[in-house]
Amino acid sequence: MQNFTFHNPTRILFGKGREDEVGAVAREYGSRALVHFGGDYLRKNGLLERIEASLSAAGIEFVEYDGVVPNPRLSTVKEGIRLCRENRLDFVLAIGGGSAIDSSKAIAAGACMDGDVWDCFTGKAQVEKALPIGVVLTIPASGSESSKACIITKDEGSQKRMCSSPHILPKFAILDPETTYTLPAYQTAAGCCDIMSHLMERYFTQTEQVDFTDRLLEGALRTMLVTAPRVLAEPDNYDYRAEVMFVGNVAHNDLLGMGREEDWACHDIEHELSALYDVTHGAGLTVITPAWMKYVYKQNLPRFVQFAVRVMDVDLAFDQPEAIALEGIHRLEAFFRSLGMPTSFADLKIPADRIPEMARRALDGRPYAGHFAHLNEEDIAAIYRLAL
Known part of the structure; x- marks a missing residue:
């Protein structure tokens, strides 16, 4: 067996109805959030409304960014970075699966750096800081909700690359199995x-x-x-x-x-x-x-x-x-x-x-x-x- 150090500080809130707690938990990390998700299913099943009501009840202002796509793109990330900077947002909430979470991680990192966030995926730069990230998981698959890695695809050339940093490890993740019923x-x-x-x-x-x-x-x-x-x-x-x-x-x-x-x-x-x-x-x-x-x-x-x-x-x-x-x-x-x-x-x-x-x-x-x-x-x- 090799030497190892294990430390995973992501707080996991697991079970029925735990997404109603998102506002109270998120308030510990920020007051102006980017809510990043994709697709109409969150509106149709009422989950987005419940999450946003919880944020509002906790006094958190938010900007919706319905831009998540499968195999998340760098162009999506850059738009999210722009929204964070222009609206002076201090927290990113991902709702969805691995694509939403990875896109949110890259946004959180890019919002805190002067250069091109893609440099963190090619090894030219390291993530030195990131906005706090929270997750409401609706697609169990990637495990990105408590992982320090994220994978993004650059639109030009379809280059798919990974970035890893403890700074993009989510602060908390809410896992309610009922949110996956409609998958x-x-x-x-x-x-x-x-x-x-x-x-x-x-x-x-x-x-x-x-x-x-x-x-x-x-x-x-x-x-x-x-x-x-x-x-x-x-x-x-x-x-x-x-x-x-x-x-x-x-x-x-x-x-x-x-x-x-x-x-x-x-x-x-x-x-x-x-x-x-x-x-x-x-x-x-x-x-x-x-x-x-x-x-x-x-x-x-x-x-x-x-x-x-x-x-x-x-x-x-x-x-x-x-x-x-x-x-x-x-x-x-x-x-x-x-x-x-x-x-x-x-x-x-x-x-x-x-x-x-x-x-x-x-x-x-x-x-x-x-x-x-x-x-x-x-x-x-x-x-x-x-x-x-």
């Missing part, structure tokens, strides 16, 4: 698979003697294997929605990665699908993850055997470790398909003609991606081809 089935399934990917990016490690976090990750993955089909079958079941929302939060608040080297190759490789073809992130991951597994499993066969047995319930002869590992991968891929998720480029209608370009872009000048296996440009191209 479409596809969005729910994609969110579940995104959560599972966050768990697997941490699970597949070369760090030895991390059995405690192995067991936690395995428990979380098995919870998702059981609960994801149930929540699709009964979308108004509070308990199923609550399980997914809670696992999604813990999956990406850094706890389950403590003491172990994490991988993150699948995320790097998938980002080119969502950047170039505007694929839902969770859907892109269900295409890339099995292909990545098939390409790298021999790098640590015992770990893939452990995954197959402990997580996917594979029961084959112990003298056939490779067959066990491959059956575990097969069962994961079949699980994704059972949720209605894509598992190939063909499912997403993505052509093969840009694979060399995508492999080059995925590295973004780095010598390799991932830590479980160091993947160069040729490796990444091979993984894309396995996903065809």
Whole structure:
């Protein structure tokens, strides 16, 4: 096990009706808020009205910014920065899922710097300060509500890049499972698979003697294997929605990665699908993850055997470790398909003609991606081809 420091100060308010407390909690951090969200569903279901009533009751003035788009864009961020500066806003409230939260994080950082916020995503600058951020989560998937990372796509060239800083870690996040009842089935399934990917990016490690976090990750993955089909079958079941929302939060608040080297190759490789073809992130991951597994499993066969047995319930002869590992991968891929998720480029209608370009872009000048296996440009191209 590696040395580690764990500190996550995001306050989590979980349960029914907790969004009615948003004004009282937000008042601790500011009095003039940017309320950042996207889509009409928040108006139709009355959630936006309730949130804004709570803000008003707490004496918080606010400016609405209904500009969130999937795979959030730099142009959206820059408009939010302009609104914050022109209206002298001192707090950003994100309502939605990962796109709303990541966009809000970038806005909060950009509002406090003189230069171009994109420089924080290319390594030319660091986030030194940010406006306080709060979250009302309505789409459990990204875990961004208690993560210090955010991902933005630059409009020109469709470059998708990440920025990480403790300054953009939300001050609080409100998680009410009832707010997720109206999510479409596809969005729910994609969110579940995104959560599972966050768990697997941490699970597949070369760090030895991390059995405690192995067991936690395995428990979380098995919870998702059981609960994801149930929540699709009964979308108004509070308990199923609550399980997914809670696992999604813990999956990406850094706890389950403590003491172990994490991988993150699948995320790097998938980002080119969502950047170039505007694929839902969770859907892109269900295409890339099995292909990545098939390409790298021999790098640590015992770990893939452990995954197959402990997580996917594979029961084959112990003298056939490779067959066990491959059956575990097969069962994961079949699980994704059972949720209605894509598992190939063909499912997403993505052509093969840009694979060399995508492999080059995925590295973004780095010598390799991932830590479980160091993947160069040729490796990444091979993984894309396995996903065809």
